[in-house]
Amino acid sequence: MDSFGLAGMTVHRVEEFVDPNCDALAFFPELTPELIRKHADWLVPQFYEASNNTIRIVMQTWVIRTRHHTILVDTCNGNHKPRPYFPMADQLNTPYLERLNAAGCAPEDVDFVCCTHMHIDHVGWNTRLENGRWVPTFPKAKYLFAQAEYNQYLPENYVDGKAPIFADVFEDSVLPVIAAGQAQMVEGRYQVNDAVTIEPAPGHTPGHYIVRAGAADEMGLFVGDAIHNPIQIAEPQLSTAYCVDGKLAAQSRQRILEDCAEHGHLLVPTHFDPPHIGHVRREGAGFRFVPGR
């Protein structure tokens, strides 16, 4: 699945790479072998490797082409960035921009870049290296960041005088965009155009947001890291070790899943394995994932 239609728009998927070996029990601290067994009939092996308790994390960007605009949702890890503490993203040299081009999208075509949050794998291609400097990859785009996400990186907001995780990412992938005058900070609900809206879904990070695209009768929710793996659809209480507020993340997730189940919205997460997208059905007191378009 590399593209699909949505309410008269086209959505393309551009993959950067796949992390095949994410340790699920470390990633979801409250995940247990019992929960895996409970959902094994649909979870294993498509979305969970039971032999070594790993999940696959796909790094990908969604390109939404509306009648008037080209909008990117999340920009993966980026090339040439020093990430010694995260070897899989360290000094990458992937053909991401070539793949974006193959999807019919040149960097100068991009009107808006939506970063659901400022983690390493969601803002990387915001910038690229040019003559030793980080410059915006998408020269004509407005980059939409949540104000609350930005605020946590201001030194006056450091908790106990300590910078939050990925302060280096903020420096090379967000600050150059601000310096170029291409950043727009958004608060609360924000209407990008007549088909696309940003909505807060905090918890994974303070300013995490989701992107709602489409029309009343056909809507897609681009949920970023509000949901990392289908197991969290069946067990919405499972937050990750990287969530700053796991309880709040679970509340945001529950709200998204209720919305999808009730209205039939398409769920478009950032990291799911093939087919990458799906629908959500109510099952008992919880939910079930129905993969595919």
Ligand SMILES: [Zn+2]
């Ligand atoms: Zn992520």
